[in-house]
Amino acid sequence: MSTSPIGVFDSGVGGLTVVRALRRQLPHESIIYLGDTARVPYGNRGADTVRRYALNAAHLLREQGVKALVIACNTATAYALPALQEAFALPVIGVVEPVAEEAAARSQTGHIAVIGTRGTIASGCYEQALAAYSAGAVVHPIACPLFVPLAEEGWLDGAVPEEVARTYLEPLISSQVDTLILGCTHYPLLRPTIARVLDRSMGRSVALLDSAESTARATRTMLQRSGLSAPDGQEGALRLLVTDDPRGFARTAVRFFGDGVPMADHVNIIDRFSQATT
Amino acid sequence: MSTSPIGVFDSGVGGLTVVRALRRQLPHESIIYLGDTARVPYGNRGADTVRRYALNAAHLLREQGVKALVIACNTATAYALPALQEAFALPVIGVVEPVAEEAAARSQTGHIAVIGTRGTIASGCYEQALAAYSAGAVVHPIACPLFVPLAEEGWLDGAVPEEVARTYLEPLISSQVDTLILGCTHYPLLRPTIARVLDRSMGRSVALLDSAESTARATRTMLQRSGLSAPDGQEGALRLLVTDDPRGFARTAVRFFGDGVPMADHVNIIDRFSQATT
Numbered sequence: 001m002s003t004s005p006i007g008v009f010d011s012g013v014g015g016l017t018v019v020r021a022l023r024r025q026l027p028h029e030s031i032i033y034l035g036d037t038a039r040v041p042y043g044n045r046g047a048d049t050v051r052r053y054a055l056n057a058a059h060l061l062r063e064q065g066v067k068a069l070v071i072a073c074n075t076a077t078a079y080a081l082p083a084l085q086e087a088f089a090l091p092v093i094g095v096v097e098p099v100a101e102e103a104a105a106r107s108q109t110g111h112i113a114v115i116g117t118r119g120t121i122a123s124g125c126y127e128q129a130l131a132a133y134s135a136g137a138v139v140h141p142i143a144c145p146l147f148v149p150l151a152e153e154g155w156l157d158g159a160v161p162e163e164v165a166r167t168y169l170e171p172l173i174s175s176q177v178d179t180l181i182l183g184c185t186h187y188p189l190l191r192p193t194i195a196r197v198l199d200r201s202m203g204r205s206v207a208l209l210d211s212a213e214s215t216a217r218a219t220r221t222m223l224q225r226s227g228l229s230a231p232d233g234q235e236g237a238l239r240l241l242v243t244d245d246p247r248g249f250a251r252t253a254v255r256f257f258g259d260g261v262p263m264a265d266h267v268n269i270i271d272r273f274s275q276a277t278t
Numbered sequence: 279m280s281t282s283p284i285g286v287f288d289s290g291v292g293g294l295t296v297v298r299a300l301r302r303q304l305p306h307e308s309i310i311y312l313g314d315t316a317r318v319p320y321g322n323r324g325a326d327t328v329r330r331y332a333l334n335a336a337h338l339l340r341e342q343g344v345k346a347l348v349i350a351c352n353t354a355t356a357y358a359l360p361a362l363q364e365a366f367a368l369p370v371i372g373v374v375e376p377v378a379e380e381a382a383a384r385s386q387t388g389h390i391a392v393i394g395t396r397g398t399i400a401s402g403c404y405e406q407a408l409a410a411y412s413a414g415a416v417v418h419p420i421a422c423p424l425f426v427p428l429a430e431e432g433w434l435d436g437a438v439p440e441e442v443a444r445t446y447l448e449p450l451i452s453s454q455v456d457t458l459i460l461g462c463t464h465y466p467l468l469r470p471t472i473a474r475v476l477d478r479s480m481g482r483s484v485a486l487l488d489s490a491e492s493t494a495r496a497t498r499t500m501l502q503r504s505g506l507s508a509p510d511g512q513e514g515a516l517r518l519l520v521t522d523d524p525r526g527f528a529r530t531a532v533r534f535f536g537d538g539v540p541m542a543d544h545v546n547i548i549d550r551f552s553q554a555t556t
Contacts (some may be wrong), residue, residue, distance in 0.1 A: 037323075038317070038323060038327045039316070039317050044430075045315075045316060045522050045523070045526070046522050046523025046525070046526055047523075048523065049316045049521075049522045049523065060513065102501050106341070145427070145431055146427055146431055146433070148427075149423070149426075149427040150424070152322075153423055153424055155424070159437075160438055160441050160442055160445070163437050163438050163441065164438055167438070175352050194322055205506070226421045243327075244323050244325065245323070245324025245325075245326050245327065247324070248322065248324055268551050270549075271548075271549045
């Protein structure tokens with residue numbers, strides 16, 4: 001058992017959807033969340049840069065005494081999960097594998113679409129994860145880079161997001177896809193629009209899966225296996241850290257976390273350049 | 279006279295429109311351009327973060343031996359021009375004042391619209407600059423944060439950019455605006471769409487001004503006044519530096535610079551946190 005907090009990080013605000021699921025499923029666990037808002041978004045950046053940023057974030061959280069790390073960002077998971085597992089003597093989990101496992105179990109046709117940032121899609125991480133759970137899975141990956149700014153700006157409904165979704169999702173119309181992974185923590189905000197566009201263009205409903213609940217379940221398992229779960233009597237605390245001005249974060253955080261999101265503290269992140277190890 | 283290069287920096291790729299104008303107007307000048315692509319975009323970030331990033335960029339360029347600095351980014355100019363002028367013993371110019379002077383001279387009605395990032399608009403920098411050139415100017419500022427991702431993704435025409443432009447520019451319909459400043463170096467790519475939407479909704483044409491040519495003219499004046507112009511016989515060289523993977527930059531650079539854009543070199547930028555002075 002351990003009373004230490006879990007460290008959760010994301011490029012910005014999207015990872016709060018994972019925090020919300022963790023709070024619901026693991027109310028005894030304390031959480032320190034780091035949103036790297038001074039360098040968001042990660043989705044279009046190169047692999048080396050994303051890996052360096054993820055290592056910076058993990059170092060900062062380790063200095064805060066976390067017992068385990070949750071990478072609540074698909075792009076950072078795609079490019080940096082092995083590097084973090086190697087660099088830190090802590091259990092580290094990402095958002096890709098849990099939802100891939102769920103998708104493989106749910107899909108009847110074996111045709112699974114994955115939408116994500118350019119980085120997540122280019123990495124092939126979902127193809128790899130899905131192949132491990134379902135040998136015959138056919139993956140339809142689509143990069144949807146404009147969904148992040150739409151979600152951040154709160155343009156969730158109406159003509160613009162519908163037309164953007166229609167354009168991105170067009171390749172799926174004639175497919176046998178029955179399950180779609182929202183492979184970016186921003187995308188659940190656009191879920192109603194994405195569902196409507198798919199329903200209309202495909203004439204049948206597609207199951208939309210996001211990473212939040214499955215990652216929270218996987219985190220519970222990881223803590224139990226490592227003997228690091230919090231004692232049942234503990235009331236989990238939540239602390240938010242951001243690398244840019246906390247006021248901008250507060251404006252968007254409520255959309256991802258719901259009411260009761262605590263005020264974030266500002267923290268400077270040190271960009272070490274070299275891939276430092278523990 | 280000085281054979282040293284001019285240092286030009288931007289949050290990413292947009293500042294290449296300024297470089298293109300500099301190359302045309304000042305062919306004898308060598309230029310080192312720094313695109314902070316590992317931390318782009320600046321437009322939604324807090325003032326302190328943008329100021330720190332601008333100081334980081336200026337330090338890097340000074341270490342390259344530049345004789346003068348051009349801030350080819352509206353948000354960085356808005357938040358960091360005085361800090362840079364104070365911190366460095368070099369002539370420093372931004373993109374806000376030159377185009378503001380041009381707009382004040384051109385407008386007949388005195389009603390001038392400014393569109394830009396959230397940071398640029400919140401700073402009030404254009405109101406300040408326009409007031410200096412035209413005491414009675416009425417400024418209509420509009421933040422258009424989705425224009426940057428649209429331009430970066432190359433969604434320049436069609437239903438989505440038209441609808442986004444229509445939504446942002448709606449407050450101008452009943453105004454007396456006859457001049458609009460494209461107050462972000464990304465926006466010139468959307469100029470045809472913006473012009474079409476304004477023509478259609480206002481029933482008359484509005485002059486669209488961008489910063490590139492006026493900033494290049496102001497740079498020439500600044501160099502002449504400081505006695506730092508390049509000798510006429512010199513053939514100006516151009517070197518590009520970026521803080522993220524140069525391959526991603528090359529893909530979008532051609533849209534802003536046109537053909538003949540040289541391959542960029544990668545450089546690590548040091549984030550000093552403190553506002554170091556010379």
